[in-house]
Each structure stands twice: as C-alpha cells, then as structure tokens.
Amino acid sequence: MFQSKIAGIGHYVPKNVYTNNDLTRFMDTTDEWIQERTGIKERRYADRLEETTTSMAIEAAKIAIERAKTTAKDIDFIIFATLSPDYYFPGCGVLLQREMGMGEIGALDIRNQCSGFVYALSIADQFIKTGMYKNILVVGSEKHSFALDFSTRGRAVSVIFGDGAGAAVLQPTTETGKGILSTHLHSDGADAEKLAMYYPGASGGKGLENRPEWPDQELGGMFVTPKMLEDGSAFPYMDGQAVFKKAVVKFPEVIGEALAKNELTPADIDLLVPHQANLRISQFVQKTLGLADDKVFNNIQKYGNTTAASVPIALSEAWEEGRIKEGDLVCLAAFGAGFTWGSALIRW
Secondary structure (H helix, E strand, O other), rough: EEEEEEEEEEEOOOEEEHHHHHHHHOOOOOOHHHHHHHHOOOEEEOOOOOOHHHHHHHHHHHHHHHOOOHHHOOOOEEEEOOOOOOOOOOOOOHHHHHHOOOOOEEEEEEEHHHHHHHHHHHHHHHHHOOOOOEEEEEEEEEEOOHOOOHHHHHHHHHEOOOOEEEEEEEEEEEEOOOOOEEEEEEOOOOHHHHHHHOOOOOOOOOOOOOOOOOOOOOOOOOOEEEEEEEEOOOEEOHHHHHHHHHHHHHHHHHHHHHHHHHOOOOOHEEEEEEOOOOHHHHHHHHHHHHOHHEEEEHHHHHHHHHHHHHHHHHHHHHHHHOOOOOOOOEEEEEEEOEEEEEEEEOOO
C-alpha cells in the first residue's frame, strides 16, 4: 500500500485589499472592534464580475501542479471544496476540469465549509493509498464577498470573511514514514443552524424560528424572496459564542487524536496550520497544546476567514516562507459549520 504525499502546494488571493477602516464606509464598526474580536486587519475581495470561485482555484492549481513537477493533463482526479460555488449546480470541479483542459477525469465537489480542505485531503489520501489514482488535485476556494450583508445589521459575520483559493497535488510515495500519516474526521449536526446560510435551500425554513412567508401556491416558488433580502434572512447567520465554545474544545481534541494515533506528542509538532477562523481561537489552541509562537502559522490578519481555502492558503504561505522543511511534522486542523471538524498529520 502506498502512502500519499503533498507533491505541490499553491495559493491565490485577489488583488483587492479591504482594511477594517474601509469597512467603516458601509457599516457601523471600527478597526479596534474587529481586531479585538477576530484579530483580522484586512481581507481580499475578488473582482465582482471578473473573478469566480473557479477562476481563483485555477490560479492556485496552476502553481500547485507546477511545483509538483507535473501537468494538468496528468491529473487523474479532482476534489473541490467550497461553500460558494459559481452555480447552485453543477459544481466547480467540472468547471475547473474544463477550463484547465484536463481529460475526462472524475470531479468530486464537497460541502464541508471550513473543514472542507481537510476532508478533501482525507478522501484523496484514501484514493492514493489504494492505488486508484496517482495525481489528485485537491482544491479549496471561496468567493464570500458576493453574498455578505455589508450593513451594520450583518457586520458580525461580514467583517470576518475574505476570498481566495488554495490547492495541492497529492501523489503516492513509498518512503517509509513520509507523507500523510493519518487523517481524522468528525461531525455533530445537533447545532447545525448555529452557523448556516439557510437560503437558497429546499427546506423552506422548516425548523427555523423565523420561517419566512412563502408565495401562496402549492407547487413551485422561489429559492429567495424579496422579503428575505429585506429582513436579512437570505444572508449567512452565525451564533459566534456557540461556535467559539465548540471550536476551542474540538480543535485541541482532534489534534490530540492525530498525535495519539501516531504515538506522538504536541512537542513533536514542527508546525501547526489551523483553519483561520479567529485569531483568538488559534491562540487558545496554541496555549492549550503548549506550542511556541514559531510552531503555529497564522495569516488571518491579512486574509480573514477564507473557509475551505483557509488551510491550503496558510499551508502554501508557510511553505513559501521556509516554515516547512523536508522531514517536518506538520499538523492541519479545522472546525466549521455543520459542525464538522478534522485533522491531518503529515511528515513533509
């Protein structure tokens, strides 16, 4: 049985920088308020019409493929993680396959939000280990900015998120003890509505306290009504306290699970790359695990929360900055809507 390794990593972020002060033009907030609660100083927003979730993914994928010393024609499977696809359907995987001129390969789209890349990495790892595929492109890409409520009403959510993409190419390796050592995935849907975008959706608001009024008709109807836009129910919702309380428990727990599986301890970690949800969460996890500052990589200050793109963007930047070297033990971890969470332990 093969092990799988990350043969190439790349990322792309849009050129448009929006600082916290820029957001004060649209909502009642301050730089101090945002930094105190999230650690974010600025974020990137894609061009409204010129950039899409897929186009950003392609830019990241090109870099990852080149660094893997392979070509787009050699990719034999795609796993695309996003919560902000170009279309309601089809998924972005086939759009990337088309635009990059790949063969008629399989394309899998997954919806695991902030933990999407870790989930995708785990799926790819299984395919590589069984010998089914040899060059898998794993992508996390998000264009949040087109669907956020940039008003005072929506500031608690909108100040957090940014746009960007990250990608990795997984290949088999026969080197003992190298590559992905293990992955660990979990979910708990008990509080699924605590962090969600309810519309567009087929539930019609079933189970929600403030279910919208739908058109009086037996069949058909609309995914989003004008009233939903007016009252804000068409925008993402987050119970920040509930998310924080769950994340600070599950982050260290799933990291500990990965270490225990491989008979290692936090002291063995050379670099922890957590999902960039909130700097306060990352700092809490760092303290809990007893890790020094140089053992944790954070870039939420520059990009905000890029959801499924967060881990691969951070991983790519860390590698570019020389923070990851051959033989290093790298731990990836993420927690997000669902709730879903996971970790991956990698010997680089």
